[in-house]
Amino acid sequence: MSAPTESHQPLAVHTAALVKNYGRGDNLVQALKSVDFEARCGELLMIVGPSGCGKTTLLSVICGTLGYDSGSAAIFGRDLASMSSAQLTAFRGRNVGFIFQQFNLIPSWTALENVSVPLLLNGVGRAKAEKASAALLAEVGLQDKLKVRPGQLSGGQQQRVAIARAIVHEPRLLICDEPTAALDAASGRKVLELLKQRACRPDRCVIIVTHDSRIFSFADRIAEMEDGQIKAVHGTGDTQKLYV
Ligand SMILES: Nc1ncnc2c1ncn2[C@@H]1O[C@H](COP(=O)(O)OP(=O)(O)OP(=O)(O)O)[C@@H](O)[C@H]1O
Numbered sequence: 001m002s003a004p005t006e007s008h009q010p011l012a013v014h015t016a017a018l019v020k021n022y023g024r025g026d027n028l029v030q031a032l033k034s035v036d037f038e039a040r041c042g043e044l045l046m047i048v049g050p051s052g053c054g055k056t057t058l059l060s061v062i063c064g065t066l067g068y069d070s071g072s073a074a075i076f077g078r079d080l081a082s083m084s085s086a087q088l089t090a091f092r093g094r095n096v097g098f099i100f101q102q103f104n105l106i107p108s109w110t111a112l113e114n115v116s117v118p119l120l121l122n123g124v125g126r127a128k129a130e131k132a133s134a135a136l137l138a139e140v141g142l143q144d145k146l147k148v149r150p151g152q153l154s155g156g157q158q159q160r161v162a163i164a165r166a167i168v169h170e171p172r173l174l175i176c177d178e179p180t181a182a183l184d185a186a187s188g189r190k191v192l193e194l195l196k197q198r199a200c201r202p203d204r205c206v207i208i209v210t211h212d213s214r215i216f217s218f219a220d221r222i223a224e225m226e227d228g229q230i231k232a233v234h235g236t237g238d239t240q241k242l243y244v
């Protein structure tokens, strides 16, 4: 992937000749066909492309929840293949936040309990974890919903709980799959402002898959995917052509 950026920031994510196939024989799907991808610390990078082109697959490989067939993938210079599954789980728990396309909230837990999970997993005490989680839920406009379970929340509210859960432990890498799909324009902008605030630190990176052209202006760079490959990368000020 060519990178129209002057940034000399360290690499947050790097993949080279990354290949991921699903199934075999007649059912073989080549979801990633030799993907060279990089995202740098300090940037908010968006990935766009038609349904089925491999966006979620790429995110899943990057965050270490999905294996791959060949090539390489590294986060903050750590080759994913060099880590055991226990090491990868611990590394991911400390360094990566993930907003899933399907929110993946735990249905029997309240919003506050759902958001607290990453902090509890990182050894933070319950009282401190819940205080930080409540503050973040208030930041995304859900101060009245702390004790409510996901089933009683609207799609947009569930999405905001998922966003709070992904950033509560201040991950160095935040990976978001369609984070504004269920949000109205004003809530979407608010969420992007929050994410941008986290991304603009020199040691952190945010990668967002989106179809939502209303938020393109928040990106530092936009990578276009097509049919399992990165087709082009656009720098800041070069995104107008993506609105068509
Ligand atoms: N578990 C799976 N088993 C088999 N094929 C899969 C699986 N997951 C995804 N695929 C296929 O891999 C390709 C890429 O899927 P992926 O979910 O990465 O697309 P996407 O770009 O995220 O699409 P969307 O915008 O609809 O979310 C598609 O052809 C899809 O059908």
Ligand SMILES: [Mg+2]
Binding pocket: 055, 056, 057, 101, 177
């Ligand atoms: Mg997807």
